[in-house]
Amino acid sequence: MSKESQATRTIRTSRELIRGQKYAEACEELQKLLEVDPNEEDAIELLGMANFLRQQMEPARDCFERLTQLNPSYTKGWVNLGAVLNRMGEHKKAIDALRRALQRDRKCAEAYYNMGIAQRCLQMNTMAISAYKEAIKLSPDMVDAHINLGNIYMEMKNIGLAMQCFQAALRHNPQSDKAKKCLENAQKSQKISRKEASPFGRLVDVSDLARQENLVHSRDLAPETRIAERETVQKQTKLVRTCARDMITQLNETLPQKLHRLKISILHVEERIDATELLQKLDESITQLQRQQLVLKSAQEKFEQCMQPK
DSSP: OOOOOHHHHHHHHHHHHHHTTOHHHHHHHHHHHHHHOTTOHHHHHHHHHHHHHTTOHHHHHHHHHHHHHHOTTOHHHHHHHHHHHHHTTOHHHHHHHHHHHHHHOTTOHHHHHHHHHHHHHTTOHHHHHHHHHHHHHHOTTOHHHHHHHHHHHHHTTOHHHHHHHHHHHHHHOTTOHHHHHHHHHHHHHHHHHHHHHOOSSOOOOHHHHHHHHHHTOOOOOOHHHHHHHHHHHHHHHHHHHHHHHHHHHIIIIIHHHHHHHHHHHHHTGGGTOOOHHHHHHHHHHHHHHHHHHHHHHHHHHHHHHHHSOO
């Protein structure tokens, strides 16, 4: 029987230390081994894991980057690098690393799971949903994937789908406190939304009744006054429509274009683009929007005057 090598013994000891949450001691043992053999892949991977578990993200990232350089075909190295980058808030870099993992193994559930985390943090919710669903498809018992998917649905106000995700998580792990809490919150939100949507079982506040009575109070107007008010409303309505259409065009098209041209002139200062005219045009657009705002405010005041009891 062959004698256990020093490297094998150190790696076995380090695994035991990590399981015992003695991360600093594990790092010390692994560093010693790497001083002797800098390319020992198992030692580099374990060192990255130990650093990650003791919240030392930069050393952990360095380890997994080194591991992927030594062994680019090692899927787990890319996945772990993506997980570390996510924890560091570098989500775009995490996505790049995780794509490399999936290029090597299209059925890696952990890669899809970490991809979902990165995409959600970048507000790419549709893509995050697809990533989590793929992770669940490959690994149905991945409770955190069910929970994270449910949380996205909660943000999207799709409480029904969110509850399905939390219930699925509890089917796989009935003891999950996180899943229980999420389901409880979803159920509360569902009850609140049902109460708000229901037209039954709610009394009207007395003060609300008085206010509504004032609003619908009949107005006894002379025929000439009623005609004048109708003409005023029609005239102001036309003004509001014209003004609103113009403002929408200004805000959606004209103003963004002018801001874009101004940004280009600032970024390319070496080309000596004169921004004076651009600033003048931008100022004109802002002045025009302010005038249109005054028109809308004036129309609102005239509408309110027409609604006053006579």
